[in-house]
Amino acid sequence: MTEELFREDATLLDCEATVVWVDDAGVVLDRTVFYPQGGGQAGDAGTLTTEAGAVLVVADARKHKERPGDIAHVPAEGADLSAFTPGTRVTARIDAARRRAHMRFHTATHLLCALVPHPVDGCSITAGYARLDFHMNEPLDKEQLTTSIARLVAEAHTVSHRWISEAELDANPGLVRSMSVQPPRGQGRIRVLEIAGVDLQPCGGTHVANTADVGAVVVTKIEKKSAMTRRVVLGFAVMAAG
Numbered sequence: 001m002t003e004e005l006f007r008e009d010a011t012l013l014d015c016e017a018t019v020v021w022v023d024d025a026g027v028v029l030d031r032t033v034f035y036p037q038g039g040g041q042a043g044d045a046g047t048l049t050t051e052a053g054a055v056l057v058v059a060d061a062r063k064h065k066e067r068p069g070d071i072a073h074v075p076a077e078g079a080d081l082s083a084f085t086p087g088t089r090v091t092a093r094i095d096a097a098r099r100r101a102h103m104r105f106h107t108a109t110h111l112l113c114a115l116v117p118h119p120v121d122g123c124s125i126t127a128g129y130a131r132l133d134f135h136m137n138e139p140l141d142k143e144q145l146t147t148s149i150a151r152l153v154a155e156a157h158t159v160s161h162r163w164i165s166e167a168e169l170d171a172n173p174g175l176v177r178s179m180s181v182q183p184p185r186g187q188g189r190i191r192v193l194e195i196a197g198v199d200l201q202p203c204g205g206t207h208v209a210n211t212a213d214v215g216a217v218v219v220t221k222i223e224k225k226s227a228m229t230r231r232v233v234l235g236f237a238v239m240a241a242g
């Protein structure tokens with residue numbers, strides 16, 4: 001079971017760890033700062049470096065399919081794994097720019113959830129864009145949504161997470177907004193993400209600490225995916241030169 005350091009502190013960029021398992025899925029460490037793809041959010045990329053200086057380029061991070069609770073650091077194609085045997089001490093370091101983009105977009109998707117009061121039935125967060133599918137048939141206005149997101153960013157709301165019991169969640173069914181991604185059950189506790197005064201929902205992803213850190217995000221596209229699905233795509237605003 002990999003200790004998930006990113007759940008408590010999304011700002012950690014590196015950590016010391018020990019290799020516990022290596023197979024076709026990748027390298028499993030006892031602890032990591034790499035977020036594995038999940039909840040719509042893409043996995044982290046980065047490097048693992050041994051004390052002797054051998055470097056493994058990690059292209060992605062995934063939940064290990066055969067080892068529940070383990071996180072596989074997926075090597076880049078053609079990578080040499082010979083120095084990464086079980087017991088090896090390594091420094092795990094994520095690609096900070098890629099993670100930062102994930103955190104900004106992920107937090108922006110929560111703002112979008114607060115602005116569009118309909119259930120979400122799909123979500124994808126990458127370093128280049130984020131998209132949310134809403135279960136609704138009413139029209140959405142691109143400019144108006146962009147302006148509303150910018151307002152919530154400018155208002156600088158605090159973003160924080162906490163753990164609640166399943167009993168507490170059951171007593172507050174309104175906490176569950178997503179139709180497709182229900183909070184994980186059976187572990188006794190659920191991680192909830194709160195944007196003070198704006199949004200509260202179960203979420204295991206990585207977020208910025210304040211909506212001000214979302215920066216300039218714009219709605220780039222609104223698509224009618226089906227009769228009851230409206231897809232909203234977010235991008236980073238491109239600053240005008242000069």
Ligand SMILES: [Zn+2]
Pocket residue numbers: 106107110193203204205206207
């Ligand atoms: Zn989230």
